[in-house]
Amino acid sequence: MEALQLSSRLSVNNRVTCTQNWTERRASRATFCSAFTGTTNSASLSASKNTSSTREIWSWVKSKTVGHGRSYRRSQVRAEMFGQLTSGLEAAWTKLKGEEVLTKENIAEPMRDIRRALLEADVSLPVVRRFVQSVSDQAVGLGVIRGVKPDQQLVKIVHDELVKLMGGEVSELQFSKSGPTVILLAGLQGVGKTTVCAKLACYLKKQGKSCMLIAGDVYRPAAIDQLVILGEQVIVPVYTAGTEVKPADIAKQGLQEAKKNNVDVVIMDTAGRLQIDKGMMDELKDVKKVLNPTEVLLVVDAMTGQEAAALVTTFNVEIGITGAILTKLDGDSRGGAALSVKEVSGKPIKLVGRGERMEDLEPFYPNRMAGRVLGMGDVLSFVEKAEEVMREEDAEDLQKKIMSAKFDFNDFLKQTRAVAKMGSMTRVLGMIPGMGKVSPAQIRDAEKSLVIMEAMIEAMTPGFCFFFHLISFNTKQCLILVWLRWTEEREKPELLAESPERRKRVAKDSGKTEQQVSQLVAQIFQMRVRMKNLMGVMEGGSIPALSELEDSMKAQQKAPPGTARRKKRKADSRKNFVESASSNPGPRGFGN
Numbered sequence: 001m002e003a004l005q006l007s008s009r010l011s012v013n014n015r016v017t018c019t020q021n022w023t024e025r026r027a028s029r030a031t032f033c034s035a036f037t038g039t040t041n042s043a044s045l046s047a048s049k050n051t052s053s054t055r056e057i058w059s060w061v062k063s064k065t066v067g068h069g070r071s072y073r074r075s076q077v078r079a080e081m082f083g084q085l086t087s088g089l090e091a092a093w094t095k096l097k098g099e100e101v102l103t104k105e106n107i108a109e110p111m112r113d114i115r116r117a118l119l120e121a122d123v124s125l126p127v128v129r130r131f132v133q134s135v136s137d138q139a140v141g142l143g144v145i146r147g148v149k150p151d152q153q154l155v156k157i158v159h160d161e162l163v164k165l166m167g168g169e170v171s172e173l174q175f176s177k178s179g180p181t182v183i184l185l186a187g188l189q190g191v192g193k194t195t196v197c198a199k200l201a202c203y204l205k206k207q208g209k210s211c212m213l214i215a216g217d218v219y220r221p222a223a224i225d226q227l228v229i230l231g232e233q234v235i236v237p238v239y240t241a242g243t244e245v246k247p248a249d250i251a252k253q254g255l256q257e258a259k260k261n262n263v264d265v266v267i268m269d270t271a272g273r274l275q276i277d278k279g280m281m282d283e284l285k286d287v288k289k290v291l292n293p294t295e296v297l298l299v300v301d302a303m304t305g306q307e308a309a310a311l312v313t314t315f316n317v318e319i320g321i322t323g324a325i326l327t328k329l330d331g332d333s334r335g336g337a338a339l340s341v342k343e344v345s346g347k348p349i350k351l352v353g354r355g356e357r358m359e360d361l362e363p364f365y366p367n368r369m370a371g372r373v374l375g376m377g378d379v380l381s382f383v384e385k386a387e388e389v390m391r392e393e394d395a396e397d398l399q400k401k402i403m404s405a406k407f408d409f410n411d412f413l414k415q416t417r418a419v420a421k422m423g424s425m426t427r428v429l430g431m432i433p434g435m436g437k438v439s440p441a442q443i444r445d446a447e448k449s450l451v452i453m454e455a456m457i458e459a460m461t462p463g464f465c466f467f468f469h470l471i472s473f474n475t476k477q478c479l480i481l482v483w484l485r486w487t488e489e490r491e492k493p494e495l496l497a498e499s500p501e502r503r504k505r506v507a508k509d510s511g512k513t514e515q516q517v518s519q520l521v522a523q524i525f526q527m528r529v530r531m532k533n534l535m536g537v538m539e540g541g542s543i544p545a546l547s548e549l550e551d552s553m554k555a556q557q558k559a560p561p562g563t564a565r566r567k568k569r570k571a572d573s574r575k576n577f578v579e580s581a582s583s584n585p586g587p588r589g590f591g592n
């Protein structure tokens, strides 16, 4: 039975408008990006180039280490991907402490650590050998560079080699110049092909392209239903023809349908197998012949380590592929697959999946990935994610409020919800330099605090409020007074600072204690001061030291319990409340 699932509300005619919007967004994104980081995308990316001049090394090291340089020496439990590899590499830098210059003798031990870290990360032995040899050769020939310590020099060399290992430049998806672009997805069972189909459509839709999915997995009937549901979720039509039709025929019919509807990109899902077998390869070859795809992408599971690289090689030899999509990178603490695929197979990783949400698919940037491996965060991805969830006008509005110290509970709620849309807190923190080392326990504490805070803020009056008053004269007669009052506690935290009755009410309505409400109110005043200072520094042209954020977080954790209660007793007036609030550390996790 043939049926084009009418799950799409996206008209193909919307294409032009979408493309325009996307171009405009890219332009504003670039402005926002340079405003935020003090640089442009290309300038930042250029740090990845394999340069060796003293000035370049020096400025690179400074740009990567100012404010968070100390952080990659501390070994703590890491919550983000590549955690194991990052910790392993850290051991290498520490061995060079106190050295004046890199020599053949003093790099021997760090090189052993690097080798061990890469092997533990499941990078294949020949790749590790080549990598270590290349790093050693460069390190020994470097000599003394004024102002740059040997451990920093080694970090820089390893960074550049990692970038090279992962393919150097970003490998973009290719689009057909005429007719629909066809993307054929292949891969073993359970690696995430069906999910990637929908994620890819979601990703391409954001670029203004209309998409259609073809359900070609005829062996697992649930795969067709799964694709239809995911298609509905991302609002993209799905072509299905049941399980009785051959995949090559489904591909042919689906492509005709896509051409009829003027679809920009067709993405075909195929069946997986537990292992590579001849039947699977023959079937893929047939489908490929019919579709003549622009891209043949092999979906591989990052958690399979160097096995993923071997699979890419085999599929490339058998059917000819254009690249790979690495899924489940969020669960991979080793990194072997990301580091090996290009070097072993010669085929680039084009996209990576980092979560189960439809938005969790992104281009593979070797430079940013190398930064993450070395525990330096990924500011550019952070900014891009932030731009996706925050409108530019909102950002400007927020900036004005911060500068005039008017950041309020409504803004706080909006911001925390926007950050939640960027993904899990672990993932968001992993993108911020120096924050990748926040322990899972700290993250859990902060997440719990946010839930408590949201409950309290929701119990605050947002604006106009109806108040009821019941006056009873006797058992039969009563008068109900109803009046409207402008109470805006969320907009004016001062109201709560001044009034113990209001704090008591919020505590009662939210099911929290009065002490917790007082702490929250104190916190918003502290945040106003801190954010204003931070914005001042950034407008002055430099990004504040991120290690200070880490230190301040630690200081806050050491705040004695009951601080806010003691202060509350002292602070009867609003002035005292605000002053005491802004001069004392807040409770654990709050406001950070």
Ligand SMILES: Nc1nc2c(ncn2[C@@H]2O[C@H](COP(=O)(O)OP(=O)(O)OP(=O)(O)O)[C@@H](O)[C@H]2O)c(=O)[nH]1
Pocket: 187, 188, 189, 190, 191, 192, 193, 194, 195, 196, 217, 220, 223, 271, 272, 273, 327, 328, 329, 330, 331, 352, 353, 354, 355, 356, 360
């Ligand atoms: N954490 C995480 N899970 C993912 C990611 N990509 C896919 N998954 C999950 O992996 C599981 C398998 O995904 P599917 O899309 O069904 O895999 P498949 O390759 O189509 O499976 P077959 O059709 O059986 O071959 C699902 O639970 C997905 O949610 C990812 O990037 N991160």
